[in-house]
Amino acid sequence: MSHASDVCITGAGAVCGAGRTVDAIWDAIVCGHSAIAPISRWDSSEWPARYAAEVTNIDSRTLVEDRKLHKLISRTDLFGLYAADGAIMQSGLPAYRETLPPEAAAHFNDRCGVFAGSGGGNYQNNYDFFPLLSMAGGSIETFGRELQNSVNPMWLLRNLPNNVLCHIGIRHNFRGVNACITQQCVGGALAVAEAAAALRVGEADRAVAVGHDTPLEPETVLHYHRLGLMSEDTLRPFDAARRGTIFGEGAAAVVLEASAQARNRQPKILGEFLGSGCATEAAGVVEVRADGEGLARAIQLALDDASMSSDSVGFIVAHGNGTRASDASEAAAIHRVFGSDPPPVTAFKWAFGHLVAASGTLDLVMALRALKSGIVPGVATFRASDPDLHPLPVSADPQKPRSDVALVLSRGFAAMNLALLVRAHED
Amino acid sequence: MTRRRVAITGLGMVTPVGNNAADTWTSLRAGRSGLGVIQSFDASGFPTRIGAEVKGFKPERFVGDRKLLKLASRSHRFALVAAEEALADAGLRPEPHTCHRWGCSVGAGMMCVKFEELQTVHRLCAEDGEFNPAGLLNRDFPADPIAFCRSQSNTGLALLTRYFGICGYATSVHTACASGGQALGTALKVLRRGAADFMLAGGYDSMLNPIGIGAFCLLGALSTDNDTPERASRPFDATRNGFVLGEGAGFLVLEDLNTARRRGARIYAELAGDGNSLSSYRITDSHPSGDGPVQAMQQALADAGLATEDVDYVNAHGTSTVMNDRSECAALRVVMGKHLERVAVSSTKSCMGHLIAAAGAVEAGVCVLAIRDGIAPVNANFLEPDPDCDVNVVQGKSRQMPIRAALSNSFGFGGSNSCLVFQQPEDL
Numbered sequence: 128m129s130h131a132s133d134v135c136i137t138g139a140g141a142v143c144g145a146g147r148t149v150d151a152i153w154d155a156i157v158c159g160h161s162a163i164a165p166i167s168r169w170d171s172s173e174w175p176a177r178y179a180a181e182v183t184n185i186d187s188r189t190l191v192e193d194r195k196l197h198k199l200i201s202r203t204d205l206f207g208l209y210a211a212d213g214a215i216m217q218s219g220l221p222a223y224r225e226t227l228p229p230e231a232a233a234h235f236n237d238r239c240g241v242f243a244g245s246g247g248g249n250y251q252n253n254y255d256f257f258p259l260l261s262m263a264g265g266s267i268e269t270f271g272r273e274l275q276n277s278v279n280p281m282w283l284l285r286n287l288p289n290n291v292l293c294h295i296g297i298r299h300n301f302r303g304v305n306a307c308i309t310q311q312c313v314g315g316a317l318a319v320a321e322a323a324a325a326l327r328v329g330e331a332d333r334a335v336a337v338g339h340d341t342p343l344e345p346e347t348v349l350h351y352h353r354l355g356l357m358s359e360d361t362l363r364p365f366d367a368a369r370r371g372t373i374f375g376e377g378a379a380a381v382v383l384e385a386s387a388q389a390r391n392r393q394p395k396i397l398g399e400f401l402g403s404g405c406a407t408e409a410a411g412v413v414e415v416r417a418d419g420e421g422l423a424r425a426i427q428l429a430l431d432d433a434s435m436s437s438d439s440v441g442f443i444v445a446h447g448n449g450t451r452a453s454d455a456s457e458a459a460a461i462h463r464v465f466g467s468d469p470p471p472v473t474a475f476k477w478a479f480g481h482l483v484a485a486s487g488t489l490d491l492v493m494a495l496r497a498l499k500s501g502i503v504p505g506v507a508t509f510r511a512s513d514p515d516l517h518p519l520p521v522s523a524d525p526q527k528p529r530s531d532v533a534l535v536l537s538r539g540f541a542a543m544n545l546a547l548l549v550r551a552h553e554d
Numbered sequence: 555m556t557r558r559r560v561a562i563t564g565l566g567m568v569t570p571v572g573n574n575a576a577d578t579w580t581s582l583r584a585g586r587s588g589l590g591v592i593q594s595f596d597a598s599g600f601p602t603r604i605g606a607e608v609k610g611f612k613p614e615r616f617v618g619d620r621k622l623l624k625l626a627s628r629s630h631r632f633a634l635v636a637a638e639e640a641l642a643d644a645g646l647r648p649e650p651h652t653c654h655r656w657g658c659s660v661g662a663g664m665m666c667v668k669f670e671e672l673q674t675v676h677r678l679c680a681e682d683g684e685f686n687p688a689g690l691l692n693r694d695f696p697a698d699p700i701a702f703c704r705s706q707s708n709t710g711l712a713l714l715t716r717y718f719g720i721c722g723y724a725t726s727v728h729t730a731c732a733s734g735g736q737a738l739g740t741a742l743k744v745l746r747r748g749a750a751d752f753m754l755a756g757g758y759d760s761m762l763n764p765i766g767i768g769a770f771c772l773l774g775a776l777s778t779d780n781d782t783p784e785r786a787s788r789p790f791d792a793t794r795n796g797f798v799l800g801e802g803a804g805f806l807v808l809e810d811l812n813t814a815r816r817r818g819a820r821i822y823a824e825l826a827g828d829g830n831s832l833s834s835y836r837i838t839d840s841h842p843s844g845d846g847p848v849q850a851m852q853q854a855l856a857d858a859g860l861a862t863e864d865v866d867y868v869n870a871h872g873t874s875t876v877m878n879d880r881s882e883c884a885a886l887r888v889v890m891g892k893h894l895e896r897v898a899v900s901s902t903k904s905c906m907g908h909l910i911a912a913a914g915a916v917e918a919g920v921c922v923l924a925i926r927d928g929i930a931p932v933n934a935n936f937l938e939p940d941p942d943c944d945v946n947v948v949q950g951k952s953r954q955m956p957i958r959a960a961l962s963n964s965f966g967f968g969g970s971n972s973c974l975v976f977q978q979p980e981d982l
Contacts, residue, residue: 169687199837237849241832247707247728248665251685253672256765258683260676267764271599274768283769284837284967288664288707288728293968296834302849304830305970306736309662309707309728317725321740324747330830345687346675349695350702405749407724409653412625412703412712421721424654428749484707541712543724 132399134323135386135552138220138335139397139492140213142190142206143377144180145479148213152489153496156478157525159507163362163373163480169345176357179343180375180480182206193298199281200290203246206378206485207291207339208298215299215335218382223392239301240334242322243292244314246484250346252286255279291339291378303331309484312446312539313405314338315379316487316547320403322383332388338488339378342481348374354413356450362481364447364474364506365454365521367513372448375480379489398495401435401532401548404428408542415452415542419460422536422544426464429534429546440470440548441530442503444494445519446538447474448481453538455516460544462517471526472519473497477508487537491547494533498551503528558746561814562822562976564644564807565919566636566756570606570800570906574639578916579923581905583952585932587784588906589798595669595764602776604783605762606800606907608632622717625703629663630710632803632912633758637714640754644807644819648719648752657723657750659741661733661757662710663911669763671701710758722750731871733757734804734914735964735972739828741808751813756805757915770799773838775875787908788935789872789901790879790943797873800907804916822922826959827858827975838967839877844885847871850971851889851961858975860959862893865975867930867960869917870945872901873908882963883943898955900933900948914964914972921960921976928956 139149144162146152155162162180171177187197190209200208215221220239224232259277263270279285287293289307296302304325308314315338322334342348351357351372358371383400406428408421415421430437445457461469475493482489497503503526512518520526531551538544565575570588572578581588588606597603613631616638617623626634641647648656674696679689689695703709711726723744727736734757741755761767770776777796779786787798806825814821831853833839833846840846855862871882879901890897902920909916924930929952936949957978964972 173688173691236834237831245707245728247662248705250667250675250705252665253667253765254675254680254685256672256768257676257680257685260673261681261683265673266599267596268599270764271597271601271768271771274600274771278768278772280772280774282772284773286664287730287837287968289730289966289968289970290837292729292832292970293834293837296832296969297836300834302832302834302846305729305832306727306740306830307729307968307970308725310711310724310726311706311708314707321725324743328743328747330743345690349690349697350699353697354699354702405723405725406654407658407715407721409715409719409721411716412706412709424721539708540706541708541715541724543708 132401133386134326134383134400135389135396136381136398136400137384137389137394137396138214138218138382139495140210141379141489141492142209143479143482143489144182144375149492149496156475156504161478176348176352178360178373181343182376199284201285203339203341204290207337208294210378210380211295211335211337214380214382219394236300236302238303238332240303240322240325240331241292241295241301241305242318242334242336243307244318244338244484245288245291245307245309246340247288247309249341249344251344255282291337295335310543312483312486313537313543313545314484316537316545319488319491319547323400326383326385333384335380335382337378337380338485340482340484341376342483343374343376358449361508362449362477363508364449364477365519366509367511369449369454371450372481375482377482378485379492396552398498399550399552401550402429402432404432404546406544410542413540415456417456419456419463421542422457422460422538423463425544425546429548433548437465439530439532440534441528441532442471444490444533444535445472445474446536447476458516458519461519469520470529471503472521473503473506477506491535494535494549498531498533559811560742560745560808560825561811562806562825562922563809563814563819564640565922566639566643566805567916567919568608568632568636569802569916570608573611575919582902582931583929585905585934589783589786591783594762600767601771602767602778603780604786604798606798607762608802619717622713625700626713627704629758629760630713633710633714634717636756636803637754637805640805640807653719653721655722655751656720657744657753658711658715658720659737659753659755660711660726661737661911661915662726662728663759665705665707667705669765729970730966730968731910731913732964732966732970732972733911735974738915738918738974739830739972742825742828745808751810753808754805755808756803757912758803759909759911760801761910762799762801767799785935787874787904789874789904789933790940790947791936792938792940794874796875798907800909802909802916803912804919806919821979823925823979824977826977827854829854829857829973831971833969833971835969840881842881842884844881844888847882847885847965847971848888850973854973854975860975862890864959865897865961866957867924868897868899869921869962870899870901871963871965872903880942883945886945895946897946898930898948898953899945900931902931904934917962918974921962925957925960925976925978929954
């Protein structure tokens with residue numbers, strides 16, 4: 128029996144191609160419905176990789192009401208703020224704050240942390256300089272002279288990688304310890320790990336952790352394709368016929384609270400944070416080790432952090448990005464830790480694509496939802512296991528978790544590996 | 555359980571006033587300016603034509619791996635060289651049996667596509683100014699995987715962990731001008747919670763290109779004293795009119811204090827405390843009352859277990875913008891109270907400009923050297939006091955004085971505030 132967790136999760140929010148609420152996204156997964164479709168944002172008919180899970184039919188003003196704010200942020204920020212708003216509202220923290228006398232409310236604000244995992248930037252941001260480049264016709268002198276007549280004076284502020292951090296602070300008056308993590312695919316999961324670490328040592332009483340990203344732009348898709356990382360039309364994690372990944376876009380957020388603080392106000396608890404582990408493999412910019420060594424270490428570190436053995440894990444939400452190398456090494460890592468009898472394994476990217484910096488947070492939110500439902504959803508695109516992979520219990524059908532503990536894996540460029548452990552909360 | 559204490563045992567810098575820590579420190583003590591007319595591109599049309607460039611930089615002399623350097627942008631190269639210096643200085647490197655216990659925490663600049671690469675995309679996709687993605691499918695589009703890799707948000711981190719063989723915890727943070735300070739604060743926390751035993755931590759940035767300079771010009775944040783670049787950055791002076799953009803990198807090696815003692819390492823200082831807050835006021839400023847920075851400094855002192863009276867020197871954020879310096883001084887007044895007049899305050903941005911994501915890391919190194927040598931470096935160009943900046947500025951020349959504890963402030967666009975506390979090792 129493991130010890131009572133000192134950090135609990137009291138709010139969750141998400142938006143992605145599969146839906147704009149946690150329940151809607153969950154329903155899509157359970158129904159086997161994938162949001163992956165031909166890209167509509169630009170004419171992609173001639174593109175070598177032309178599928179993605181876009182967020183469509185959304186009026187940005189319905190995501191975040193503040194009209195003035197829309198001039199100061201970009202698409203990725205909009206998603207991040209929306210997901211964070213959802214998690215914060217569900218947590219009930221703003222309503223609780225209103226019951227506090229002014230001084231206690233000010234202290235409350237200083238004890239609210241904000242941790243963001245941000246994509247860190249898009250190529251498209253720079254395209255705002257294209258009219259100026261056309262005007263300058265190759266002369267940097269003209270470029271400089273005409274700058275102020277061509278480009279929005281707020282250009283830099285719109286594109287700050289830490290905008291979501293900044294505006295969550297302003298919108299919700301959260302003012303405590305904070306970080307904006309620009310760690311590519313593991314940024315969102317690392318934001319959760321750092322938020323939990325801050326709560327454990329008492330640097331904050333509660334914190335929102337959000338991951339947000341919009342990798343879905345022409346240049347990025349093309350570069351990923353040229354690196355051999357993109358699938359044509361379907362994302363099939365761990366499948367023998369897997370051909371690569373597919374982008375999604377969006378954001379997900381959770382509110383974490385020090386359990387001792389949460390007890391003061393009796394919120395509905397979505398789950399307990401148990402531990403995290405982070406390890407790199409020093410393998411290079413995009414390379415990963417074939418043997419899964421770094422990921423296996425990250426998993427072991429998370430288990431140690433949670434004072435738990437591997438047989439306590441009820442199911443695994445794998446990174447499962449669908450690329451040949453990543454999935455193979457991930458299977459190897461799971462085999463290293465769990466031996467020949469790992470708990471059920473699933474992955475969600477087949478449903479909403481790879482959200483890069485937001486992927487770990489969204490997987491965590493869905494893992495919490497799975498804990499609530501007591502089922503491990505099937506991977507709807509899975510057809511046949513890959514004989515070259517260490518065997519994993521992946522299935523197109525739902526599976527039964529072995530316990531109420533979920534392990535969420537997140538991996539990325541720079542050979543980064545992150546593992547998170549969460550547990551369902553017993554009332 | 556007693557909390558782990560963290561020693562600084564290695565330093566490395568690449569700055570506009572020196573391509574290593576020793577040269578940088580010599581320049582800063584002498585108040586020598588690294589500011590000048592921008593040489594790396596034709597800035598003659600820009601409202602601001604001055605900057606603080608790194609000069610005579612030859613990374614291949616320090617980093618043997620040519621393939622790795624090809625993947626590195628200008629700022630990544632600064633990082634590799636400064637980190638190499640820090641590790642050599644510490645006399646310690648990740649080894650196969652220790653690499654899992656080594657972590658890396660960096661404050662990285664914004665995604666910066668090379669201007670020439672942007673011009674290529676423009677030529678193929680947007681001759682008329684309007685972006686047409688079909689141009690990317692043109693055979694002339696290089697789609698260079700190396701250029702792509704270079705542009706990823708954690709590429710700097712990837713190159714550092716790869717080159718030095720760091721296999722433990724790794725993170726890359728960006729909170730604009732607070733990035734370097736926050737990266738060091740993160741490293742401190744990682745060491746304290748035992749997630750690593752050794753950390754390579756620092757920051758790197760280079761925005762001295764047409765887009766970077768342009769972006770800050772658009773905001774009106776830069777000094778336009780184009781005819782007197784050496785005087786352009788004058789934090790706390792009544793006539794200050796904006797910051798001067800710099801570039802560079804700073805890295806520190808951090809390790810458990812007891813481990814460092816056991817191996818007989820030279821201990822520069824203890825990284826004793828970290829404070830971190832969010833102003834939640836405006837994107838570009840803190841409240842004129844100093845609210846936000848106040849909490850960061852108070853938390854940092856409390857975290858270090860120090861009283862305001864223990865602080866002898868503050869290396870200020872001091873950007874030389876009207877609003878920042880005013881708000882920072884108000885915050886110092888709130889935090890330090892009567893003790894403020896006895897605290898030496900200087901902004902070394904007066905000499906080396908604002909290194910953005912690298913600023914906090916380089917300035918942390920400056921605090922460490924200030925403690926070691928008992929010298930508060932001069933705040934250059936301070937001539938006319940500003941009643942709104944009523945602090946004890948180190949003016950005229952550097953001040954010889956024992957420094958028991960020093961604070962390093964870094965406040966970023968977006969409202970993140972970082973304050974680090976460094977303590978004299980003899981007091982440990």
